[in-house]
Amino acid sequence: MKNQAAVNYNDGRFQPVTEKCEGCGRIVEQEEVQYCKSFLYPDAKWKLGFCNMATHAKPEINIIKVRINPLKAAKRASKRK
């Protein structure tokens, strides 16, 4: 009996990965073409920013610290009442 892979990535449903996917742990290679094992259209995952399942890249989150003067904050709070 022939040993078959559980998923056939080159049956036309899966699109090859894009260059942005390079280095991702979800890439699988079949017949020298790289596919994503999570998504059919890897390019679409990068259209609106970072792919949410990428293992190699994450969006940078900037945490901005805002200094609050406790006296002014108390004044503002008392005015709202």
Ligand code: SF4
């Ligand atoms: S999970 Fe996202 S980044 Fe990784 S290979 Fe798939 S589409 Fe590309």
